[in-house]
Amino acid sequence: MQKRRRFKQTTTLRERLADEAERCREEARKLAPGPRRDMLLRQARRDETAMQIDSWLRSPGLRAPT
Known part of the structure; x- marks a missing residue:
């Protein structure tokens, strides 16, 4: 069995x-409107949504379901 390569962030x-x-967003600013630019802006929005979800999950008010 192969060992997983692990590293600390x-x-x-x-x-x-x-x-x-x-x-x-910086790369998208340099591009003309088109599919590549749209993809980069969509990825930036996904990253921001993930940050919000992470903040919500780490909030002290979060309680386990009962």
């Missing part, structure tokens, strides 16, 4: 998602 998930969203 040096930044939080939120930081990585924010960096990726900013990178996508």
